[in-house]
Amino acid sequence: MPQPEPPTPGPAAPPTPADAQRAVEQRHLDAMLAVLDADTTRLAAEAATLQRDATADLREERLALVTRRRAALAAAEHGLCFGRIDAADGVALHVGRIGLSDDAGEPLLLDWRADAARPFYAATPATSLGLRRRRHLTTDGRAVVRVSDEVLTGDPTADDVVGDGPLLAAMTAGRTGRMREVVATLQSEQDAIVRSPHRGVTVVEGGPGTGKTVVALHRAAYVLAMFDQARTDGVLVLGPGPRFLDYISQVLPSLGENDVVLSTTTMLLAEALGVTDPARASDDLRRRLGDARVAGMLERAVRGHQAPGGTLTVTIAGDRITLTETEIAEARATAQATGLAHHPAREVFVELVTDALTDEVQERARVFLARMDEDMEVLAGRFDIEKAVAADLARLGFEADEGGVAGHKAALAELDPEALRESLAHDPVIDAAVEGLWPRLTAADVVAEVLGRRRRRWTDAHLPLLDEAAALLDGPGGRTFGHVVVDEAQELTPMQWRAVLRRCPGRSMTIVGDLAQAGPATGAPTWDAALGDVARRAQVHTLTVCYRTTTQVLAAAEPLLAEIAPHQPRSRAIRTGPAVRRITTPPPVANPAPLPVVEPVETTPPPVADPVPTTPAAASGGFDRLNHRVVRDFVAAEVAAGGLVGVVAADDDAAILEAALEGSGADRVVPVSQVRGLEWDAVVVVDPDGIRTARAGGERDLYVALTRPTTRLVVVSTGSTTGG
Ligand SMILES: Nc1ncnc2c1ncn2[C@@H]1O[C@H](COP(=O)(O)OP(=O)(O)OP(=O)(O)O)[C@@H](O)[C@H]1O
Secondary structure (H helix, E strand, C coil), X not given: CCCCCCXXXXXXXXXXHHHHHHHHHHHHHHHHHHHHHHHHHHHHHHHHHHHHHCCHHHHHHHHHHHHHHHHHHHHHXXXXXXXXXXXXXXXXXXXXXXXXXXXXXXXXXXXXXXHHHHHHHHXXXXXXXXXXXXXXXXXXXXXXXXXXXXXXXXXXXXXXXXXXXXXXXXXXXXXXXCCCCCCCCCCHHHHHXXXXXXXXXXXXXXXXXXXHHHHHHHHHHHXXXXXXHHHHHCEEEEXXXXXXXXXXXXXXXXXXXXXXXXXXXXXXXXXXXXXXXXECCCHHHHHHHHCCHHHHHHHHHHHCCCCCCCCEEEEECCEEEEECHHHHHHHHHHHHHCCCCHHHHHHHHHHHHHHHHHHHHHHHHHHHXXXXXXXXXXXXXCCCHHHHHHHHHHHHCCCCCCCHHHHHHHHHHCCCHHHHHHHHHCCHHHHHHHHHHCCCCCHHHHHHHHHCCCCCCCECCCHHHHHHHHHHHHCCCCCCCCEEEECCHHHCCHHHHHHHHHCCCCCCEEEEECHHHCCCCCCCCCHHHHHCHHHHCCEEEEECXXXXXXXXXXXXXXXXXXXXXXXXXXXXXCCCCCCCEEEEECCCCCCCCCCCCCCCCXXXXXCCCCCCCCCHHHHHCCCXXXXXXXXXXXXXXXXXXXXXXXXXXXXHHHHHHHHHCCCCCCCEEEEHHHCCCCCEEEEEEECHHHHHHHCCCHHHHHHHHHCCEEEEEEEEEECCCCCC
């Protein structure tokens, strides 16, 4: 059979305006990459030279600088340039992850943090800030793949490629289990906080998914670059738990910042205090120990050990010397008035006590000299004065010398109070006597005293107390930071706040959170109540646009929010998505075979998945309200529908579910107490009633759980609440 003629290629389609603009931007990007490559090569050579032969002092400093810049260049290569702004007067500037200049020193690329880059984020059609156009560039490796323009002043021209902005693409992109930086799409309300010049405390509140974590992390990158104190003393980012830290761990490195310390309050304190593996306290214990009044109790306990009364008697060179109650009280008042911690104040107390003792010894010497003169007159010739004087002197601690009585008198007259004071200050006898009045203490002693018993193992709830006690005893110690970012800040107890503040003496902080999401250990109604003194100087910002999820998901969570925080400003989702699925499962049967017929209240049940592996709980017959077989089916259906699927359950159910869902394709099963801050494309919330009633404040846990998906929410309830 004759083969058809292959079609002859026609003339190439003429480039579209979008192609033309992409080519223009590719040329710009190539020029930037050439500079980036040259800088990278130069810095690698410089690092090698420095490692070989620079002098020690300069070497360290320069090497740190070079290393930092190399890391920034390496992180910037992908997505190097993501934007461009064209002023109405025709001047164009490119915006990217780092700043670059050409050989002549002309700027090729503005660092996103630079002031000149602000209009890229802040300009709107209503407030164009002198811009005609904002352009977003999407790159793949070293290639420009997309150009998208927003015309801010006037009408679009042939050079403008107007289309969907990249924000929508970022919001709808599938999740990977790790948060991404969004430097290319920061919105103006977020950007205003990120680049705020305010160096004190900034509080950012807002509902779930409004970008609080985004703001917190981009702010960390901003202050590192722009605030000297943050650069020299470092930035600490605190999150609620290890899962969360893992989730956000890539954001700052991908912004070129590798030196930020990421931690949880518990990890930070455990390390500072040398406590390994603290146990997890119950919510009730955490709430009780987290109360700010505990700080007052610890302080009173420490002060109670500071010479509360009594006298001090010591024997110096055979003489008993007593400092009276009044003298001790005076020394205590002076030592306490220094405002120093217990141990440094103890040193002041010891100094005052040795001063008083030295004065007393001097006084006795003076009296002795006077008496010796009288004795000599009266007793001259009657017995051996030399011997009597020598004996008296020996009692005062002076060697008999060759000079006879006159010599002894001279020795006494020249008694060196400084030397005496010095020797008394280091005298173990005096130290032992002071110990009875103003003892050395350990943080563990103080905490045990306040709580009425010594523990064998500390819990996370005890760490802030130990830290407080350590500060009361020795003053604030350990590493401090130039800026501290606290995420999910509503979770911190007042005692934890105090520990965090000790690490940020400059009070330069970014605090982000949502009081409606607070766990059971906290639950302060206002930021003023949650932050105490710190709130007074804080600038508070409220974010109201929800970037994570859909209107449907927010609507599903609304009844709970109305219950938890009726007056809180509501966030507005800018996307819609599929309806929330609510499913009620029958309770499990005692004998799981044959497979129960699943009749969800929903009209289209998901496919039945593979046989369910026997879970330990099911095998033990002690199983509970959850029909894991059915849960597994729904999870499998969500996995099949695509995207990353998270499963959230009450803490006690999560481990059992984890086993039941093994191999289902779900990303993870997360106990609800650890789900704050996380997100997935689809979320299956298992047994909402169980979550609600599992612990005090369970309605807030459920609210958090319901607001985790970017797109699909499935709520699986059980038909029975009795054990199976
Ligand atoms: N400007 C933005 N551009 C693109 N994505 C954004 C932007 N702002 C926020 N997002 C995305 O929205 C989601 C929610 O953001 P984020 O986790 O910061 O919210 P949150 O307010 O901290 O939420 P929660 O209170 O639930 O912890 C994330 O996936 C984030 O990347």
